[in-house]
Amino acid sequence: MSLPSMLQRFAIGGLMLLLIGCNDGTSDTTIGPAPIGDDDICHVCGMLIEAMPGPKGELVLDGDSEVTKFCSAAEMLVFLLQPENVERLSHAWVHDMARTDWDHPGNDAFISAQEAWYVSGHSRPGGMGHPLATFATRSDAEAFQREHGGIIEGFDELDIDQLTHMSRANHP
Template sequence: MKRALLFVLALAACQDEVAQNTDPLALTPETIGHFCQMNLLEHEGPKGQVHLEGLPGAPLFFSQVSDTVAYLRLPEQTHKVLAIYVSDMGAEGATWQEPGAANWIDATTAHYVVGGDLPGGMGAPEIAPFAELADAQAFAAEHGGNVMGLKDIPDSAVIAPMPEAGGDDDYSRRLKALSDKTGG
């Protein structure tokens, strides 16, 4: 009988779930972007992090807010999302060149400027997040774009094509050079 009682208690203890810590983590020199596998502190513009169920203490970091939103919309994303944070570009000391390492805000309540003129960490069009609506509006007045909530961001702003500089982007130049070498 004692053994059975101990077994039941042990089994009950195994079922106690420990709450996963989903507090935002500050960027460090070791913080690597999920998609680009590059150090995030080396790139300008706002960043994102996503905490997934079953991955305690190891959020996925993103070099751009648009990458963060794209990840959340991917059909391959299978883990339950517990928390999403983005850089607050209206935080004291935050600049586009140095957006801050610990000024995270809840992505679901942030105000986003979509369609502004500043590129993100990987050089693509970027979405700028702000904790305060007034900061987002001021940014949009200076840099263009529209202020909206997370769910209102169109897919076209998340995975937007890279603008071509005079129609002659790097891919086109390399393709032309290869064609010239092969006589094509």
């Protein structure tokens, strides 16, 4: 092997070690839903999240090191489904309302937003209007629907225009 070839391999190896050393050890796969505290505000509307009943939303976009929090699942989805954000989604979470209290959803009831079932147009009031109700299973969404009405949809069926209209109607 020639000396320039050996030097080139040494330089590449050194560069790889340097880049590995620059990694702070955190990865978005280690970021999970964060507890919602008394002073957390919604990323979209600026309202206190804890003051709002119904399911909340949280997400992490690629490149983010912290969780972004929202006062409702609909607020999060309106933000997420914007063209500049949808391709950057790393993780998103909503409350499983079958496992938690409607008025004060618990921090231990977050589920993947992409795997959740959503009920819109139901009769259950939230902080402002009727928020999307979110559930881990379709059967729980159906039980909620039987009691409160509405339409059940999966994540991939959600319509950005309908969500935006819902969000605007709830934020006069």
